[in-house]
Amino acid sequence: MSNSLRLSAAAHVAFVPISDKDKALAFYRDQLGLAFIEDQSPFALIFDLDGTTFRVTFAGEFKPQPFTILGWQVSDIAATVGELTDAGVTFNRYPGMNDSHPLAIWTAPGGTQVAWFNDPFGNVLSLQQNPGN
DSSP: OOGGGOGGGSOOEEEEEESOHHHHIIIIIIISOOEEEEEETTTEEEEEETTEEEEEEEOSSOOOOSSEEEEEEOSOHHHHHHHHHHTTOOBOOOTTTTSSSTTOOEEOTTSOEEEEEEOTTSOEEEEEEOTTO
16 A cells, blocks of 8 residues: 555544534534634534544434544543533533542543543543543
């Protein structure tokens, strides 16, 4: 395979399905603070994730998956959870994982910390802080 065909060097695009543009803008732009680029109605809203194109795609009716579909690696998960909570984001509590942590943060074996939340469409999103950060 030639180097020009290697996907690891190509720019990537992230996708998340939505069913309502106004709810998506209120959540992704206003609550999460993502950089909004453009409205490509009726196809997608475009955001910038630190150089990655993020397409919040109009999908009509869909069934959200029960697992994480998009996440962010952060340097201070407690501070980020606090900021997002102040912005109205509710974090998920999973029995046996983060049901007793005051900020709903789970520490995985090995020390990675994770906190999950849903967008208004039921998509599971997450924050992650690796050990040593």
